[in-house]
Amino acid sequence: QSALTQPASVSGSPGQSITISCTGTSGDIGAYNYVSWYQQYPGKAPKLMIYDVSDRPSGVSNRFSGSKSGNTASLTISGLQAEDEADYYCFSYGGAFGTGTEVTVL
Amino acid sequence: EVQLVESGGGLVQPGGSLRLSCAASGFTFTTYWMNWVRQAPGKGLEWVANIKQDGSVKNYGASVKGRFTISRDNAQNSLSLQMNSLRADDTAVYYCARNRGYETFDVWGQGTMVTVSS
Numbered sequence: 001q002s003a004l005t006q007p008a009s010v011s012g013s014p015g016q017s018i019t020i021s022c023t024g025t026s027g028d029i030g031a032y033n034y035v036s037w038y039q040q041y042p043g044k045a046p047k048l049m050i051y052d053v054s055d056r057p058s059g060v061s062n063r064f065s066g067s068k069s070g071n072t073a074s075l076t077i078s079g080l081q082a083e084d085e086a087d088y089y090c091f092s093y094g095g096a097f098g099t100g101t102e103v104t105v106l
Numbered sequence: 107e108v109q110l111v112e113s114g115g116g117l118v119q120p121g122g123s124l125r126l127s128c129a130a131s132g133f134t135f136t137t138y139w140m141n142w143v144r145q146a147p148g149k150g151l152e153w154v155a156n157i158k159q160d161g162s163v164k165n166y167g168a169s170v171k172g173r174f175t176i177s178r179d180n181a182q183n184s185l186s187l188q189m190n191s192l193r194a195d196d197t198a199v200y201y202c203a204r205n206r207g208y209e210t211f212d213v214w215g216q217g218t219m220v221t222v223s224s
Contacts, residue, residue, distance in 0.1 A: 034210075
């Protein structure tokens with residue numbers, strides 16, 4: 001149950017696109033198409049943004065998209081906005097969250 | 107409105123025990139796996155435990171196995187976490203979360219803070 005690896009921080013200017021990676025192994029991310037992504041503001045509960053690698057729950061902006069290749073999953077935020085500044089976590093089969101990525105909008 | 111509300115957090119001494127509760131409303135509680143997820147101050151998320159709809163299957167993270175017990179009362183739409191032999195590194199905000207499908211938490215509570223300190 002080792003934590004999945006994410007970059008500590010990613011930044012971008014408003015309107016740009018950024019991608020957050022989440023690297024695991026063939027035993028977790030690579031095993032099934034069960035990767036979810038969560039957005040968390042300071043002091044708040046996490047919010048589901050993507051599930052089953054690339055599906056979006058109702059109400060989540062289509063600026064958020066997910067993908068997977070081998071043992072690495074990715075979350076892309078297009079048209080970056082100030083409100084996207086938050087922490088993001090991935091989660092996959094095996095019960096491990098990613099280490100978390102702080103997104104900064106410049 | 108779909109809602110999860112945790113309670114029971116507080117300050118406890120190392121080696122002590124604490125029981126957390128989560129009240130569910132706005133959905134059919136008996137049809138979902140349920141989870142506890144925690145977050146130490148300034149740290150990332152850590153999955154703690156989950157329980158099947160009928161309570162027949164329970165899974166635990168390595169750091170809490172043998173010390174924590176998850177349970178549910180479907181008649182009361184409630185989820186619990188009994189925490190024994192608490193250590194300083196159990197200090198965290200504990201969230202109750204609903205499972206959607208596989209490896210997905212679609213509804214979260216607001217969290218309850220547990221502090222283990224002498």
